[in-house]
Amino acid sequence: MALDFSLTSSNVVSAARSAAGGVNLDFDATLFVQVGFLIVLWLVLKPVLFDPMLKLFEEREKRIEGAIKKARRIDEESAEAMTSYNEQVAKARAEGAAEREKLRAEGLRKESDLLSKVRTDTQKQVDAARAQMEKDAAAVRASLQPQTRELAKDFAKRVLGREVTG
Numbered sequence: 001m002a003l004d005f006s007l008t009s010s011n012v013v014s015a016a017r018s019a020a021g022g023v024n025l026d027f028d029a030t031l032f033v034q035v036g037f038l039i040v041l042w043l044v045l046k047p048v049l050f051d052p053m054l055k056l057f058e059e060r061e062k063r064i065e066g067a068i069k070k071a072r073r074i075d076e077e078s079a080e081a082m083t084s085y086n087e088q089v090a091k092a093r094a095e096g097a098a099e100r101e102k103l104r105a106e107g108l109r110k111e112s113d114l115l116s117k118v119r120t121d122t123q124k125q126v127d128a129a130r131a132q133m134e135k136d137a138a139a140v141r142a143s144l145q146p147q148t149r150e151l152a153k154d155f156a157k158r159v160l161g162r163e164v165t166g
Contacts, residue, residue, distance in 0.1 A: 144151070156164040
């Protein structure tokens with residue numbers, strides 16, 4: 001194979017065209033054959049590949065939208081459940097606070113009643129003890145009354161150191 005490096009006018013013109021960026025296209029029968037192959041390939045692949053893939057994409061899109069709707073519904077339901085839960089907790093706290101206040105008031109009332117009763121009972125016991133002491137003191141005085149003269153003489157004798165008459 002010999003390479004031809006001759007400079008002929010046709011070689012120079014074609015080199016100049018290719019250097020200028022021009023594209024040389026030849027339209028012949030192979031173009032129609034290639035277009036025919038593309039049409040046959042499209043007709044074969046459309047029902048076998050393209051249509052099932054489009055259905056698959058549509059089904060996937062439907063499932064994604066369904067999952068999004070389901071997630072939104074679940075989110076709304078959980079928000080409603082949380083609201084209901086918070087309302088129930090607030091109600092229970094209010095009821096607990098009311099019950100606690102009721103029990104505290106009842107405890108204070110019972111404490112007051114008990115203290116009043118204890119004070120009354122204690123005062124009765126103190127009064128009874130005083131009355132008993134006064135009664136015992138009066139009985140001791142009554143029993144010592146006949147002996148007072150004799151005790152006074154004995155006391156004076158011990159203090160003065162001599163016998164007292166009278």
